[in-house]
Amino acid sequence: MNHVKSSTIRTRIRDSAAQLTASERKIANAILADYPFTALESIQELAAKTGVSAPSITRFVSKIGCGGFQDLQRQLIAELKEGQRSPLDLMSSQKPVGHSEFLAEYVARLSAVMQEMTETVSQAQFDILAALLADPSRNIFLLGGRVSDSIASFLSIHLRQIRSGIYHISDNPEFWPEHVLRMRKKDVVLLFDFRRYQPSLCRLAETIAVNRGATVVVVTDKWMSPAARSADHIVALPIDAGTAWDTVAAAIALVEALIVRVSEADWSATQKRIKDWDGIRFAMPGYDQDSMNGEMDET
Incomplete structure (x- = not known):
């Protein structure tokens, strides 16, 4: 199996980012935003969601090393079966934040959101x-x-x-x-x-x-x-x-x-x-620079 086929669709999309056209970037962003579910919709649904034509989607799919839209979906399903992205895990019901350690738990959730951003x-x-x-x-x-x-x-x-x-x-x-x-x-x-x-x-x-x-x-x-x-x-x-x-x-x-x-x-x-901005700002009538310096001077 060559490198293209052995890597995930997500990785191939990222690796191809610099070579994508504006229309292809729309497709890529849509797929990565709700990976892999958006790409498991029909090509017509993906076209409607992104405002990109079906032929453009076909060209994008070819550019990331797939033999067509159906091949893209087969590979994504294969990834799911291998446990890389379980729909059950992603779509499971969410638990409420615990009240005993509310702040710490909520911050932990935000950390997970931040990590997800680096992936999307x-x-x-x-x-x-x-x-x-x-x-x-x-x-x-x-x-x-x-x-x-x-x-x-x-x-x-x-x-x-x-x-x-x-x-x-x-x-x-x-x-x-x-x-x-x-x-x-x-x-x-x-x-x-x-x-x-x-x-x-x-x-x-x-x-x-x-x-x-x-x-x-x-x-x-x-x-x-x-x-x-x-x-x-x-x-x-x-x-x-x-x-x-x-x-x-x-x-x-x-x-x-x-x-x-x-x-x-x-x-x-x-x-x-x-420097020029602050020079004008400090010169404004009624602006007391001495009293506004330090911690009182919000940037």
Whole structure:
């Protein structure tokens, strides 16, 4: 058995990440987000979920070393039978967090979510996203849903101190045309949307893709925001901590990693930007620099 056939489908997808087209990355992200179940659906269902044509899926399957979509599914079923990913384990009912050691147990669950993120988001995918955000020739537009917009806001606040051209889109759709009309083909639109998705974000992503041609990145979960159909890049994060409330821990970790990576892409430019930024901030009327230094000076 050759190396391709002996490695898992997950490994082959990751190894092929740098050679995938935009459409193929959508397929790869969808499969990795709910591995292996998404790929065990019909090719028509996978096409509908990702917004990619069936022929594109067939080409992707061939690129990762399978002899067709049915061959892909046979190999995934074989992996399951070998016990590498048991559907019974993955789909079993979740236990409530114990109250005697609630915090410790909950943190342990978040640690498992973080580990899952490292398995579903490849280094190549992270590198692509970081490079897009760090490119000074691109404007970056950010927006999230009713809850997840706080994550978009957190990222935008930090990116503004690192580089120019950062726009946090208003959550009021009445102001969206102004942002959309400003977008160029080289610009990046980063949308955060997790389950109980925001229908307006789906319409916004579609409008941008059709009318402006900017690069749309959707950060979502394994169930896939409808906005992902219009995305050039999809980052599917684990959000299930086994409680009534989904966790955004993986999203925050991803955002913080991006902030550090983008800031270090051109550290001399970042240093100058922060120095100039703080010079203006400290000079603002009513800003008492002496009283705000140290632990009172929030970055």
